[in-house]
Amino acid sequence: MADHKAQASKDKMDAVSSTVRGRVGIVAIGRNEGNRLIQCLDSLAPLGLPIVYVDSASTDGSPAAAKARSADVLDLDLTIAFTAARARNEGFDRLLSIAPDIEYVQFVDGDCEIEDGWIAAAVDFLDQHSDAAVVCGRRKERYPEASFYNRICDQEWNTDIGQSNACGGDALMRVSALTAVGGYNSGIIAGEEPEMCSRMRSNGLKIWRIDQPMTIHDADMHHFRQWWLRAVRSGFGYAQVWWTTRQVGTALYGRELARAIFWAVVLPLLFLAGAVFFHPLLLLLLPGVYLLQIARMAVKQGAGDGFSWKIATLNIVGKFGESLGIFRFIARMVKGQQGGAIFYK
Known part of the structure; x- marks a missing residue:
């Protein structure tokens, strides 16, 4: 042998x-x-x-x-x-x-x-x-x-x-x-x-x-924690690369940044504002919006496959991790800190 x-x-x-x-x-x-x-x-x-x-x-x-x-x-x-x-x-x-x-x-x-x-x-x-x-x-x-x-x-x-x-x-x-x-x-x-x-x-x-x-x-x-840290790392990377490349005229990851901020920040704030200024029950509609988006993505990938529903769910949850990474980048930039890698394993 x-x-x-x-x-x-x-x-x-x-x-x-x-x-x-x-x-x-x-x-x-x-x-x-x-x-x-x-x-x-x-x-x-x-x-x-x-x-x-x-x-x-x-x-x-x-x-x-x-x-x-x-x-x-x-x-x-x-x-x-x-x-x-x-x-x-x-x-x-x-x-x-x-x-x-x-x-x-x-x-x-x-x-x-x-x-x-x-x-x-x-x-x-x-x-x-x-x-x-x-x-x-x-x-x-x-x-x-x-x-x-x-x-x-x-x-x-x-x-x-x-x-x-x-x-x-x-x-x-x-x-x-x-x-x-x-x-x-x-x-x-x-x-x-x-x-x-x-x-x-x-x-x-x-x-x-x-x-x-x-x-x-x-x-x-x-483990979910590993996947979550990977999402945070991705969000940080999106923001950092966008900020770096925009200065030379070809900004990358603009769409990824917009999606993360919309689903994890803008949408919840809109429903919160609606609950404050119009009716508190409007806030109860927010989970339904997320469920509809999950269903839309799952159907696009194949609704009969349970894996598609899990991926779609994590895709939405991941926007919160990515947004956290984005805000981490902003905080480091404001403080003038460089920072090192974000390890997920």
């Missing part, structure tokens, strides 16, 4: 070497990912590519596990706020210091496993599309059946194939394109990829999603 695995690993390395060896480097980022990080690095090691693992103060032995798998480990300075964008930037800088001649960089989150064949397919795509800066593929959940929240994530990853406005955390990028825009905005807590991609698109470059398995993700989300 051991000989079989060794041969499979060698075959995988040989298949990749002819097209990507010396041209691609890897930046993986993580914090307390445990076995997920090990699976991530084990999927990368057979490729024989330079790997930089950036750790955000893990306490589970992640740096040691990465070193044992021949990754160059970078421990982030604890005195500076953690963000995924900062981790990717510092990892990218380290990667270029040890592999200055690479053409492409593959970013991957530490809770993801790279699919066989992805790197070669992504490199081939960028080789054939000189105006493409970024290519990403299909991401799927490792355990979608483990929890309702995991299944939601699995559905979220099922995005359209073709030219896109942005990528996610896992993507292969052209080094020259990333360098030209100055990398990620290290201060952005969530939504750093769309913000960075918007700058690339302003340079006339394109972002693509191709129909190729890319990564297996493990959300490991089993």
